[in-house]
Amino acid sequence: MSAATDGASAPAPGASGGVGAPILELEQLTAGYDRAPVLRGLTLAVAPGEVVALIGANGAGKTTTLRTISGLVRPMGGLVRLDGDDLAGVSATARVRRGIVHVPQGRGIFFGLTVAEHLRLDGLRDRTAQEVAFEHFPALRDLAGRRAGLLSGGEQQMLAIARALCRRPRLLLLDELSLGLAPVIVERLLPVVREFASTQGTAVLLVEQHVHLALEIADRGYVLSHGELVASDSAERLRADSALLTASYLGERRA
Numbered sequence: 001m002s003a004a005t006d007g008a009s010a011p012a013p014g015a016s017g018g019v020g021a022p023i024l025e026l027e028q029l030t031a032g033y034d035r036a037p038v039l040r041g042l043t044l045a046v047a048p049g050e051v052v053a054l055i056g057a058n059g060a061g062k063t064t065t066l067r068t069i070s071g072l073v074r075p076m077g078g079l080v081r082l083d084g085d086d087l088a089g090v091s092a093t094a095r096v097r098r099g100i101v102h103v104p105q106g107r108g109i110f111f112g113l114t115v116a117e118h119l120r121l122d123g124l125r126d127r128t129a130q131e132v133a134f135e136h137f138p139a140l141r142d143l144a145g146r147r148a149g150l151l152s153g154g155e156q157q158m159l160a161i162a163r164a165l166c167r168r169p170r171l172l173l174l175d176e177l178s179l180g181l182a183p184v185i186v187e188r189l190l191p192v193v194r195e196f197a198s199t200q201g202t203a204v205l206l207v208e209q210h211v212h213l214a215l216e217i218a219d220r221g222y223v224l225s226h227g228e229l230v231a232s233d234s235a236e237r238l239r240a241d242s243a244l245l246t247a248s249y250l251g252e253r254r255a
Helices: 062-069 092-097 115-119 127-136 153-166 183-200 211-217 235-240 242-249
Strands: 024-033 036-046 051-055 077-082 100-103 171-175 203-207 220-225 228-234
Touching: 024 062, 036 051, 036 062, 036 077, 036 203, 036 220, 036 228, 051 062, 051 183, 051 211, 051 235, 062 100, 062 171, 062 203, 092 100, 100 153, 115 153, 127 153, 127 183, 153 171, 153 183, 171 183, 183 203, 183 211, 211 235, 220 235, 228 235, 235 242
Parallel strands: 051 203, 051 220, 100 171, 171 203
Antiparallel strands: 024 036, 024 077, 220 228
16 A cells, blocks of 8 residues: 655556546645635646546545636645646636536536536537437437436436536546435446546546445545545555545544
């Protein structure tokens, strides 16, 4: 097991086999709310085609990390880089244009709009782009005319992820996509994320409460505890370290 260090672990090859310069780099990132830091000195990197799991107990700083990357929370210190460019001063909207797509907790869908209307939002009128959604989630094709509020929880999450994939993101941030879903549904969603990252070269940073499911499709993982990085390693080694995973889930620090 690799202990946390001052620098990010070197990005490992994604399932696509390529190792490139990191798409995402965080360097000593500190962030929080009302001048109270939640996240302290986090350094990590995600390479093209790589899925990286960010794990830890509730309150560890995982959601704050994603919100800071997407520009919804302003850093108190440190750097966020996309393709080597410092994103300081870049708005959340401009970050979307640069290829950062964030699927938040709660899915970010509109109950009054149909599936088809969701896929036309944000300028996604290109039918080729919309076909990406149906390719990865064929069930949505038959649901195109149904309002999102009438979909099951699993179908709503399919729609949320499909909207993200339609944008062909450079960096995809996924926050607890399993929230409120049975593990069997999550087992169907996560492989789609893995395949997309591998085939499209998208960097994925995944926050997931079902830790073992996340590590099944991830290349590497970072473990947060009380806002600090306590370990990082390959997903395979993290899966094998049950003591560390138990401690991280319970919010405990391991000596």
